[in-house]
Amino acid sequence: MSWNTKKAIEELVRGKELTKQLRDLLTKSLTDDGFVNSEDLVLKICDTFANTLSLLTNSNTTTTTAVADYYYYDDFNDVSQKPTINITSDGRKSEDSGDSIKSPPSTHRDRRGSYKRRKCVDSRKKITSALVDDGYAWRKYGQKQILNANHPRSYFRCTHKTDQGCQATKQVQKLEDDPPNFANNSTLTNKQGNDNPFFSSVKQESKEDYKPISEITYNGSSSSEYLLSPHHHQLSTFDLSSADMTVLSPDHDVLSDVVDSLDLDDLLQF
DNA sequence: GCGATTTGACCCCC
DNA sequence: GGGGGTCAAATCGC
Structure with a gap:
């Protein structure tokens, strides 16, 4: 494991701790008595992820492409770019x-x-449906209005279907209008399955070598995206208004090293 | 030119 | 025959 990878892990752990503090700050309504300033805390968290990406960028050329294409550090501090x-x-x-x-x-x-x-608009600065959120590079190939459904269902398949024969597909459907903005409340959900009433449970089909997951991700809120790890079945929300969160390509060697050396269950246990 | 999204058409299964 | 899933032409941005 390279030095950069180790440092990336350290940064991720630091980010976890800072996020925990932010959670406490919000859930316990710490104000002047709090030991940290919320704005300062957010900036620290942003720095953490920026440092991580910087480390990963410098340590692996494959990852560099993915990071450089889809992520810019300055976005963390630029909420005006929220689509x-x-x-x-x-x-x-x-x-x-x-x-x-x-x-x-x-x-x-x-x-x-x-x-x-x-x-x-520089599409590289934002998350698109084609970007990976769970280890796969999804590409939208269809959308259909479903009977008795308020919202259309979108169909995604792995970008590498043709070149690598990846047969992974998923379907995404919004269930209700005007979901509450969880992200603005900085709520980070972490639960088995998807019991969020505002988003559909969407099945993910599995064929061949694809690792099946029981629930899928949804990106239907105006400012939050639901991500789910296929390995941990956990649902998380990220606030796109302050940070564009994404996962690198499925071919990420560096991230694989990080994932292999970390207990993501623990990382996500906020 | 490439790779992405959009969307009407088509296919398949019940 | 109807509904859901997929295909592929058209279009867009880089």
């Missing part, structure tokens, strides 16, 4: 960065592939 996700009346979502959205020509309305898309 606004709008759920349209027909269930489709669009992201509004403040720029006008170019509508497809009216003559293309009925044409396959016509859709609105945000422009002038």
Whole structure:
């Protein structure tokens, strides 16, 4: 294990401790009597993850690509880059960065592939459905309105289906409108299964070598994303308004080292 | 040009 | 035949 990897682990552990403190700060409503300043604490946490990513970036070129493509340290301190996700009346979502959205020509309305898309945004700075959240690089390949469902169901499959034969697929569906913003409350859920009433239990199909998980992730809230580790069956929320959380590619050698040497169950036990 | 998303069409199963 | 899952053309951003 390289020095950078060890340091990355140390940073992750430090981040865990800081997050615990933040949890205490919020749940116990510590104010002036608290031993830490909340803003300072958040900055420390951001530094921790930034340091970790920096270490990983410098220690592995494979990971470097993934990190560099999808993550920028400055995003931690730049809440203004939070994308606004709008759920349209027909269930489709669009992201509004403040720029006008170019509508497809009216003559293309009925044409396959016509859709609105945000422009002038560096997509590398935000999480997209194609990014990995559980060790797989998901790519959306379909969306369908389900009978008696308020929201459409999205279909994802592994990006490496063609080149590596990965048969992993998953389905994502929102259950209810206007879920409470857990992230703003800095709530970090950690539980078996998905009993969150605002998001669907979505099955994940498993074929061949794919490691099955019983529940899946959902990214339907305006500012929070639900992540689930296929190995630990735990659900976590991250606040995208303050930090773009993502997981590196499935081919992450460095992360594998980190994961192998850490008890993620313990890491996630907030 | 590449890789991503969108979305209508198509296929399959009940 | 209807509903759900997948395909693939169209489109977009880099």
